[in-house]
Amino acid sequence: MAVATFEIGFTRFLDRSGEAVQPLPAFASEAKALIPLYRSMTRLRMFDAKAVSLQRTGRLGTYAAALGEEAVTIGLASAMAPDDILVPAFRHQGAQLWRGVGLIDILAYWGGDERGSVAGPPEDFPVCVPIGTHFPHAVGAALAIKLRRQKRAVVCIGGDGSTSKGDVYEAMNMAGLWKVPLVFVISNNQWAISVPRQRQTAAATLAQKAIAAGIPGEQVDGNDVIAVRHAVDQALAAAREGLGPRLIEAVTYRLGDHTTSDDATRYRDDATVSSHWAEEPLVRLRRYLTAEGVWSKADEEAMQTALAAEIDKAVTDYLAMPPPSPQSMFDHLFATLPAELKAQRDALAEEEVLHA
Numbered sequence: 234m235a236v237a238t239f240e241i242g243f244t245r246f247l248d249r250s251g252e253a254v255q256p257l258p259a260f261a262s263e264a265k266a267l268i269p270l271y272r273s274m275t276r277l278r279m280f281d282a283k284a285v286s287l288q289r290t291g292r293l294g295t296y297a298a299a300l301g302e303e304a305v306t307i308g309l310a311s312a313m314a315p316d317d318i319l320v321p322a323f324r325h326q327g328a329q330l331w332r333g334v335g336l337i338d339i340l341a342y343w344g345g346d347e348r349g350s351v352a353g354p355p356e357d358f359p360v361c362v363p364i365g366t367h368f369p370h371a372v373g374a375a376l377a378i379k380l381r382r383q384k385r386a387v388v389c390i391g392g393d394g395s396t397s398k399g400d401v402y403e404a405m406n407m408a409g410l411w412k413v414p415l416v417f418v419i420s421n422n423q424w425a426i427s428v429p430r431q432r433q434t435a436a437a438t439l440a441q442k443a444i445a446a447g448i449p450g451e452q453v454d455g456n457d458v459i460a461v462r463h464a465v466d467q468a469l470a471a472a473r474e475g476l477g478p479r480l481i482e483a484v485t486y487r488l489g490d491h492t493t494s495d496d497a498t499r500y501r502d503d504a505t506v507s508s509h510w511a512e513e514p515l516v517r518l519r520r521y522l523t524a525e526g527v528w529s530k531a532d533e534e535a536m537q538t539a540l541a542a543e544i545d546k547a548v549t550d551y552l553a554m555p556p557p558s559p560q561s562m563f564d565h566l567f568a569t570l571p572a573e574l575k576a577q578r579d580a581l582a583e584e585e586v587l588h589a
Contacts, residue, residue, distance in 0.1 A: 241440045244464055245454035249512040251520025258463045264525035270311060270458050271518045271528075274303040276540050277327040278515060280336060283544050284343065288493045292552065294343050297324040301456075301488030304514035305420045307331060308461025308483075309388055312469060318378075319357040320371040320389040322364075324420070328390065329353055329360075336547035337554075346557055351565055365391055365398035368417070372404045375413035375478070386414035386472040388465065394425025396442055397433050405480070409447035414472035416465060417443070417480040420455060422487035427500040443480035455483030456514040488513065559585065 248254050261267055277299060287293035299306060306327030319328055326339050334353035342349030342360060350359040361367035371389035378385055395401050396419060408415050419439050423430045436442060440450035453460040461483055468479040486509040490497045522528035563570060563578045
């Protein structure tokens, strides 16, 4: 006798050739409405390429590009309301950019400038580099929303590797128990640095890891920005209505290195990576827009020219930023600085005056 059963659904609207495989959701019913998503994905890819080149020339710290995963972060962020809360990891600058963080702010953060951590919506969390530790933080933020009886929600995103961390299981357990307004998104890019997904878990899907916590889990095609946005949109609507959390596994592929400190050619072969270029998200959506008659070669060239100018200006402004004062390390620790830290800040200020 079965005492429990479950199934994991999979959603896709555009196949790898850019053809619709089922009726599109309402927000995508007009093809022109998808152009901002395409532009934002292209902007992210171009910006990431520039950031990598800055790191290679010693003008930026270690950087994690989102090559091949652009649909995940742009899709989830476009589904969020302005007063929702984003809790990102370290490869999710696309979501931050959609939500108003500036290009220069992303560069400042990865350049080691604390000012890059406090840009954007005031309640969004800064980048989390430790794997999975931000998941319990997201549960706490969502619990606060529930206790305040607010009609908003939290979106927390991590990679497939994060699902191998105890922090993530504990967070899902408490989110399910407390029925908080929280959407977990797992960007399954198939690699936790050099460890492939099949060596992390025997589970058939990562989405099913939520089932034991009493949370619905589902898969979407993470290279289909329409599918990602639709799933997150539905999950957020349910969360805001008090129906509890949900986990969405976005199945995608990391086309580049884990970060600029990684060399992916040491653990995967070129043929496998090349096969995944055929399903990448930008070409997929561009083919659809072109077939629908709302995008042309001229549109593409004009967009790329404008984006290149925007990114170049951000780089110029970033490189011209004066270094922050050493005192700024105290600026974002507490609303009111404790006495012992205030004394340290004042002493540092005196040192600066003496050596001016």
